Amino acid sequence: MHLFHLSTRVNERTLPLVGLLTYRSDIYGIRANKKQIPKDPKFYGEPDSFPVANIIECSETDHARIRRHLSYGFSESALYAQEPYLTKYFELLISRLTEQIAGPQNGVVDLVRWYNFLTFDNIGELSFGEPFDALANGDYHYWINNISTLLKFGRIQAFGHRYPILGSIIKYGMFFVPGFGKAAMEHVEYGQKKTAKRIGLQTDRNDIMSYPFQVLRHNNSNGMTTAEITAAGTALILAGSETTAGALCAATFLLLSDPDRMRRARDEVDTAFGSETEITLKSTLGLKYLLAAIEESLRMYPPVPVRLPRRTRPDSVEIIDGHVVPGGMSIGTHQWSSNRSPRNFTDPDSFIPERWLKPPPDRYVDDDLSAVQPFSQGPRNCLGRNLAYAELRCVMARMLWNFDMVLCEQSRDWMQQDVVTLSPFYLPMYLTEVATVGLMGNNNLLSVTSITVVYIKTRIFMLVDRRRSAIENYRAYTRSSGGTLPDDAWIMDEIDGPDVSDKETVLTFAKMTANDYIAEPGTGDWNQISGRFNWSASFGWLGDGLRGHIYADETNSTIIISLKGTSPALFDGAETTTNDKLNDNLYFSCCCGQGGSYLWRQVCDCSTGVYTANETCITEELHNKDRYYESAIDLYTNVTKVYPNADVWLTGHSLGGAMSALLGLTFGLPTVAFQAIPDALPAARLGLPTPPGYNGLLPQTRKNTGIFHIGHTADPIYMGACNGVGSTCTWAGYAFESACHVGEMCVYDTVGDKGWRMSIGTHRINNVISDVIEAHHVDINISNDQNFNVRNTRLVGMFGQNNHHDGHHFLYEYNEYIYYIYLQDARMVWM
């Protein structure tokens, strides 16, 4: 049984059951030696009934002439010539949306409106030589509102076309309906006014109307009349605005509903361009994944989802898909049904851009991609196809480049709408600038005091190619093969880093991360960070995920990202408690936090016993994109996008300390972590690339990491001792079984020197600042050859956690810089 249309009501002259539920080129396409099957006048209206021929409804003869004249402006090369006009509005869209972030709605925008503003302005500029100023005013022009009104009535009219007597009543009666009559009159008048103005423009502008106007000026009898040009302009406004806006909404919505695919599309954009100006009509052709996502959006949400009926000539007999179709029959493919048919697609209701890639995954090789024809085919297919794709590519790339978007709750069912025009359907979402990942726009210049950060040359063994995409490939490779990368993938670089032997520097970093527990800079116990770092902004405070602040010096040449630690009621605030605990137990527990205690929160299903788990399963879990490590990578990527030439340093406390260390290890960034949960276990599981000569499963043996773990011996979390049945962490529901840190450890011996008892209470960053760093730290003496003179300090040493449980021995053996005292030679502190 074959269906052409499902949702249209069947009448006696509509062919109900013919053909595969697939787009039929033998209805719409060019037919060898045969005339095209004309548009169904009962749907479109009799061509003769229109006072002026317009491209959508006119007869075939008029159509050939009008289409020829209009086509020039829509070719690929003509569009490149018009690119400056388009770019003007792409940029305006982004800047107007950016303004909304700091606006009264705090970044909540209805994308339906904004995408419509853009497409109306674009097509206004290209057809009439000026926009509707919808973007500039942030509102629909009255003419656009009229179009919406007309479209609503258009549906009634289409009904009228099918039933002649009723149709004529509707046709004339509608002019007496207050809204419609006024809208129709204004619509016609405004179109005429605009065309007259455009004709009057003595300009060498190159836009889609240039050619018809040129022909008109030469009084060519085969050209288009002024009235026809007016009608064409109006038709283009109608055909080219809400359709494209709808496709943009769908692509945005579908990507936002699928974080992994969104990330892939965004990564592609991030990797492809160095700056936003590189996003052009041509360059976006290379965004294979984004293009696939756009095709898939058009499949799932065809902006013209209906059956576009054609009617066989009364005296003809057609063979369609092997079926004999008599004369006078209405036939057509219903786009939405064809696109969603399981006969044409595997997983038809799922958003799978990969099915459009070449080659597609095995599962989708049998998909019939030709079933999707959102722009129709043949002589009356969409004239604006190239323009629509150009807008889709460029706008999507710019949106992904500029914004982080989150769907508002009201948008969740956006796809469930069942009518064609978009106007009534809001698509609210929350926008933040990608540049700052949820920065609160509170870039206060904090008052300057005397604190400074001392710089020193730091040697870090880092990957040569540290682009995000390359690193993700490396990680995938390391995870799948357990292999190490070739030697030439690494370089030992010497870069500016913070001097952790300097007390004020350490204090500054500690205060920065203490601020991570405070949402609003400058309030409560906020520490004024000053000297070189006096610019601050916040990220993540609107959600329950990764939080913190970003600091920059006045010239933005050094940026410090500071990450907040766990917020259990036990330690600090409580808003992110649940998510923090989930991440804690995922990254730092051996076995998904479900092994030993009923208090632990089960965070994955990989545990196989009390202290055993399926390693592969856990590794997969860690790569779940909403985890903190992935968020930290997003954050870093975004920061570097805005400050491509800045040195980026990291800091953090506790969980934030561990995350900053993992991020630092990944990208080779100087990091000062405070009281960090031991991070070697997640570093190994995440498959962080390992330099030559090291074992990726023992990252704690690495040297020259640029990571400094500052802490003290009375903190059981930092010391990797907060585990076991009787530990406070276990009672609080945290399973911390990771024992080793990667990088250098700077340990204050508060147990040995001050006689402190090990207690979770000593973990708070504010206690560490006042009772440990301020109270203990004296400047470390760095001799000329920069050897680290431990004896002058209260720092008890820097030691490698691979020796963590080894015993009491310690040795001082110094390398040329303080930063890479050999791990195996470091002092072990007994607790």
Ligand code: HEM
């Ligand atoms: C994603 C966006 C778009 C989609 C899905 C789309 C879809 C379509 C479809 C399906 C048709 C055939 C209608 C029929 O057979 O009755 C059509 C026709 C047409 N479209 Fe589009 N369209 C889009 C954007 C545009 C744009 C941007 C323009 C121009 C500014 C445009 C101008 C036209 C014109 C002039 C026709 C009539 C062509 C003719 O009959 O020769 N469209 N469009």
